[in-house]
Amino acid sequence: MKVEAIGKETIKPSSPTPNDLRTVKLSVYDQFLPPVYTVSVLFFSNSCRHDQTQREGPMFSEHDTSLKLKSSLSETLTRFYPLSGRINDGGDAIDCNDEGAVFVDARSDSTLLDFLKSPDFAALQRFLPLDTVENPYESAATWPLLLVKATYFKCGGLAIGICISHKIADAASISMFVRGWAATARGDSDSATYPEFTAAKFFPPASESTRFSGKITLDRKICATKRFVFDGSKIAELRRKVASGDVAEPTRVESITGLLWKCVVTASNSVSEKLLSKVLNQPVNLRGKVPSLLSENVMGNVMYSSMPLMIDGQGEVEIQDAVKDLRRKADELKRFIRDDGGSSLIGTKMVDLILSNISGLSYETHEPYSVSSWCKLPLYEADFGWGSPAWVTGNVAPALDNLMILIDSKDGAGVEAWVTLPEQVMLSFEQNAELLAFACPNPTVSV
Structure with missing residues (x-):
């Protein structure tokens, strides 16, 4: 093309x-x-x-x-x-x-x-x-x-x-x-x-x-970015599979994140002998969560970045445990906001927590990953006068290493995952049988 x-x-x-x-x-x-x-x-x-x-x-x-x-x-x-x-x-x-x-x-x-x-x-x-x-x-x-x-x-x-x-x-x-x-x-x-x-x-x-004094260079790992689509029925099946006594009704994002995280860790372990701890960062949109200070129309980066999941060395992931940890971190954020009472210092306290989360991380000892959910963002409502889009996609560019973006399918029930991983890790990841039981690799977009 x-x-x-x-x-x-x-x-x-x-x-x-x-x-x-x-x-x-x-x-x-x-x-x-x-x-x-x-x-x-x-x-x-x-x-x-x-x-x-x-x-x-x-x-x-x-x-x-x-x-x-x-x-x-x-x-x-x-x-x-x-x-x-x-x-x-x-x-x-x-x-x-x-x-x-x-x-x-x-x-x-x-x-x-x-x-x-x-x-x-x-x-x-x-x-x-x-x-x-x-x-x-x-x-x-x-x-x-x-x-x-x-x-x-x-x-x-x-x-x-x-x-x-x-x-x-x-x-x-x-x-x-x-x-x-x-x-x-x-x-x-x-x-x-x-x-x-x-x-x-x-x-x-x-x-x-x-101000950050470091320089971003183009000398990064050779990565591949691929699309995996979870339709609504498969997500319902996945949610039933990962439900537990701790999280009886996992959300779409929790369930898919847990599965992707398990498959990423498995793939990374299969191609690397380094005993690096793997850490998952999950940015959370704060709009609407602190209504006394933040409206839905605030432009900028209004997120809280938590580190909900960490695996040592060659450790493996159980999806139910991952979902439980994701829910626990979400509940901790809710309690923090509730207990703070919406004071004007809550943003400062959040930045302190974020810095505390990352202060002990190093590329020499940790392998960082991020999952960012764009789900429920009304991008399909963007009608310029000729109707809604046939398809919408999103990411960051140039693409960042070890990044997973989740975005709604047009029907609102499915989720598309854009996954960026080092090429060798991707080769293992995209062949994971458990992933392929729930996600379809890059299917045709229906118009």
Whole structure:
């Protein structure tokens, strides 16, 4: 499949950012995150259109659709104004200077249906505008903070790839932005999102003294990223299997995380003789959990990172034990929030706990993994005026090692897992019989 850029433009807010909003502080949590982009790709097909009487011919006129996307993005940036700015030299704030976001138009020589037959990760990257920046790591930490790519398939379908610097956006943030932009595009002002850039009022604000001084390099392990899909019936079966007296009704995410963790540990043990402890990090979205301090519209990285699972050396994992530990950590967080009573210092206390969790970790003694759940984020509600997406996917780019992303299938019952592991570990992982009893490797996306 070939994707060729046919145009590139800088989109600025339709109205200048007021002087009193020209600086947005980053939180210390934002500052510590690696310089990558939080990314999502939304695919729209002819069958998505509202007018079902006209199904023949291209759904999207390149010229008209591009104008609509660009003009609505310009309007949306007046509300999401930091995305047009750049992170300052100190790395502790965003200068909201309206420099703009990058927008790329592109064409694919494939049809959408052909691509969705087997949507591999390498091909998926072609719908992201990362090739417009010289170094994605430097760009994610400086500027541009927002990049967009609209790719038109020869069948008339459309892919919209969105990259927002992880320094200012977690998964919930990119969902908020996408739905806000879509509402503006379809002219639905009542549904327009008004974000709050107040993460640094919850977590301690970043400062030059807390700036991460290390450098991210490209000398990383050779990794593979693959997609595994759990349909609703298989998830129900898995939940029944992992239920226990300690966790009588495990959630979808708990059950799938427990299974993936067991299979990852087994695969890692099979290819490595190093006696490294394996640690699983699980970021938790805090929006709605501390309602007195955090609304659902807070933009930024509003997460609590816990280390719920750890296995020593060549130890093995029992799924029920993993699910029990996941539930125990979730209950501990609830009690912590409840006992704190929503005081203004709770964010500081959480950062202290996060730092305490990671202070004893070292790459020489520990093998870190992360699982991030995007489940229940309403990305399929992103209607730009031509209906909901046929398929939505998300990740971070450039892809991080040892990362698992969980995202809802379109029916809301299934879950897609994008798993990134070292190549040799992946070869063992993807052949695990217990995994394959519940998950299907990269099935065709139904449109």
